[in-house]
Amino acid sequence: MKKKPTKKPNRPRHEEWTVKEHTEVLEFLFKVMPSKSRNAVKGILKRGQVVVNDKPTTQFDDKLKPGDFVQIRERVASASVKLKGVTILHEDDDVIVVDKESGLLSMGSKQERQMTAYKQLMDYVQSIHPKNRIFIVHRLDRDTSGVMIFARSKIVQQKLQKAWTEAVQERSYVALVEGVVSKGGTITSWLTEDRTFMMHSSPKPNHGQKAITHYKVMKSNRRFSLLKVNLDTGRKNQIRVHMQDLGHPIVGDKKYGSEVNTINRLGLHANAIKFKHPSSGKMMRFESETPASFTRGFK
Template identity: 90%
Template sequence: MKKKSKTKSNTPRHEEWTVKEHTEVLEFLFKVMPSKSRNAVKGILKRGQVVVNDKPTTQFDDALKPGDLVQIRDRVASASVKLKGLKILHEDDDLIVIDKESGLLSMGSKQERQMTAYRQLMEYVQSIHPNNRVFIVHRLDRDTSGVMIFARSKMIQQHLQKAWTEAVQERSYIALVEGVMKKDGTITSWLTEDKTFMMHSSPKPNHGQKAITHYKVLKTNRKFSLLKVNLDTGRKNQIRVHMQDLGHPIAGDKKYGSEVNSINRLGLHANAIKFKHPTSGKVMRFESEVPASFTRGFK
């Protein structure tokens, strides 16, 4: 018998059934969800979304008996896993898309003991099943906020990284920069990194990695400009270096020439990403709201 769950209004609704006869979990799920493909049902089980008598399971052959309550929930992770500085925007068998706050490292070194986005997501997926893992597809600087993609297998990670240019159709940022910018434009240069991990820009072809940044002026006032920035390439610190090259460093970016920090953070936000899903081929787009501090002071 299928029925609606009795949940509070702020809790995601889910499907549930009462078992009528002895069976196994996967066999039961196939029977009660005939409209879904067998692979889709297996994916729901694999992600830990199946709960039997309030206990999550990922085992296809777990025994069910009459009277057992089987539920399908949005996500099931250990209550001890508290995600800090990030939220999950999307999750499936292949990917996890997150919205990262400024100040959180994407991924640290082996010696890095700070909590990172990678470490938190690893704890999250392993609370569902100990064999689960995540793999970072691309990074955001610690002080850059916004949308990031993680893969749930090495194969998916490598597929996305190798096909990045073809797969990613949009990768846009919102940047708060110093000074008044009057025109939209594009800047192209070649980036290299020195021994102090500073990135440097050169106009000489092939002198480093080619970097192309497009920018559009959204708003200006007497001290700042708000830009929408799109990347053809994703080099380390690319936007930060290019804004410095233009004489309009990103607000709060002391490393690359900023002299003011009126918003108490780096004025760079990964606003949106649009890409072709590596397995389904479906075009997906995820967007993160622009921080209020970026738009304060503009009419």
Template identity: 55%
Template sequence: MQKNRKSPVSKKAGTSVYTVKEPMELLPFLLENMKKNSRNSVKSILTRGQVSVDGKMVKQHNHPLQPGQSVSIMQNQAAIKENTLTGVSILHEDEDIIVINKDAGLLSMASKNEAEMTAYRQITDYVKNDNPRNRIFIVHRLDRDTSGVMLFAKSEEVKEALQANWNEVVKERTYTALVEGVVRKKEGTISSWLKESKTFKVYSNPTDNGGQHAITHYKKIQSNKLFTLLEVQLETGRKNQIRVHMEDIGHPIVGDKRYGATGNPIKRLGLHATRLALLHPRSGELVRYQADVPKAFSAKVK
């Protein structure tokens, strides 16, 4: 079968135009011609209304294409909206959820007394660009100083469905942690009970102290004499869990003075939410979203 490999016949004003060579559905056609984009990215481009067939906007993945038709992709429509975002980038968007990569230093959402820019406020403004009645809902949060994958719902129903069944819906929560010192074990599991003090610091105890049981799994990726890079899997999702558990094993996260770090050579907390895999709230399909590990982390273990 002849493939639809073909450079755009034109590319101006941010729009790429492709000519259909053989009958096929729209999504496979886009995947074939947009090999530099991930499958999730291509789906998002469709959902955002950036694709037109013979001048008419089409969002359906299975829209049938016939030879001779023209498929236009407006590359800059999302870019114009996303250029207004500071400290966040869109990893995936569909009619139910938005997945972002949040920078370190940005609050997930503000308290009632805070007016600073947050991930929640920016993504709210982003969806309201399309329709002022659009809203978003936080499904889970990241600490201000933790970067990486964060999930929002586009309706209260989706948010509640995800939160109510979080442990069943979420199949993977992987973080990358840059910690102080040389972690000797190739992998390990940390289990303890975590309880928050009146000063909002979380304390760990090996036996039940009336707090919440927390379990963290880790694997060693790379190390040198000063630092170790770890892949960390959460079995439970407690406040400051990874930060406390790294202190428990004597290897606090780089830059985390609150939990035992001695310095901050990367000028940020060495913790990044790398991957989130879950059952999609509408299709039930297992979907996985990933944010690249910050280069500063890898540079410190070379």
């Protein structure tokens, strides 16, 4: 089984082999790629990167015979898939980490089924291979921008969600709020949702889902304060409700008490997330730059 690397200008680099004996696809791949882990090899096959006699395959038990030609092709998304409002920060066999813009839904609703981060990323991975899928791990509100994690399989999604508290070491936001916040602190309350999908905060223990928000003052002037916010819990609209509780609603958040919108969007940005990778166990951190409109008024 002689390995014959080839290079062609302006095209993906392929690894190629000619089969010398009767075998099956996965067994053959294990032999010709001994430096890769078994899971990595399975991932290459699952993504449709394996091509036998110019035909892609994802079947581990497909038969190979002497003379068959096997290629490993680099992942290439279709040029027709244009991501709008979402930028990929990191991608591997288990997760895709993205930076979502304000105004884009995380995933579909009855009103919006097409232009969502989820739908666009699904189109992206399926342009690489039609059997590829993604799964949402957590959400950001439509008008909240910043870093999000998607899983490449149901198993990884469930693993991250079930161990979310242990896996996620940092989940920080930047919030532009109304008024002068003199010092940082922690807000703890219990949140419930009414029939109009409004979240309500209660100081009564066990009256809803417990929510804990920590905040620090980064900048402040006579009209606004820029806060660094960290979450112990990830409840729906948690920061928005807690800023209203604080008496300093997020700029542009009319739903939760804001009276001004000087930046023409919601003043909330998920700027960083640090988590333990579900397979390697390695700590990974991704950051998104704070929107310029948040800091313009402090110069």
